[in-house]
């Protein structure tokens with residue numbers, strides 16, 4: 545665990561957790577593992593397209609959440625790294641497909657041209673498909689030091705999360721809701737918990753599964769993750785209005801343009817910010833029994849509302 549300095553704070557409490565150093569270190573470890581995970585092969589074009597988006601940067605929040613949870617529950621970073629990489633592969637493939645002209649039609653992502661703008665729509669679809677399949681292969685073949693039944697649980701959970709019960713389902717309802725002015729809060733909740741929340745929850749839960757956490761601990765971790773997942777999406781909706789294209793690395797103001805229902809459009813900006821803060825507090829409350837060791841997950845929850853990109 546990284547602290548601002550090694551000494552105890554003057555008030556006797558443990559020193560503040562230095563999230564920016566922690567994120568920097570973890571991000572570098574994840575980037576290196578991702579780079580190693582997918583070497584170039586034949587046909588080169590498809591491997592290049594897959595690597596282009598996988599190694600394009602981003603916050604790497606999903607793998608970091610998985611690693612942090614595994615460590616919190618007594619596991620090691622090595623046990624969780626293949627799953628952490630697979631989670632980023634799945635997230636990246638969902639971004640590639642989301643950016644396609646048939647879906648959100650975006651030209652920029654993570655500050656770079658989108659995959660289809662560089663490689664063409666045909667290759668972008670296949671790059672997404674390639675990453676989707678490889679994520680499962682990678683967890684199954686590369687996970688070490690974890691009992692096989694836990695790995696099987698992780699693979700099942702990943703499949704459920706990205707399929708029609710998760711990301712795909714959320715995307716379908718999102719596409720069907722576009723341009724409709726009468727979207728109810730219930731529908732918006734469905735979209736966000738499936739499109740965004742499901743994968744964030746799975747990152748945390750898989751970290752717990754790999755470490756052998758008890759069912760009761762997994763329950764707590766799930767509640768933590770559901771709360772940060774919804775808060776993450778509320779902040780995403782707010783940033784779409786308040787941040788610039790340079791800050792976001794993608795086109796800003798897309799939701800208004802596409803006449804999408806969002807939390808700020810339903811509740812207003814201030815109430816949305818307050819709701820996100822409330823959810824983060826609720827998430828942090830779930831970690832109470834884990835004490836001092838949950839500092840990385842607490843800091844990651846706070847990062848979600850404080851982020852500007």
Ligand code: GRG
Pocket residue numbers: 601602603604605637638639641642647654676706707711712715739740777780853
């Ligand atoms: C998963 C099989 C399968 C198909 C894809 C297109 C689709 C189905 C789902 C859309 C999922 C999607 C793009 C949800 C949005 C999630 C979201 C808020 C992304 C932004 O996450 P950040 O801010 O991005 O963490 P970085 O770039 O930092 O990783």
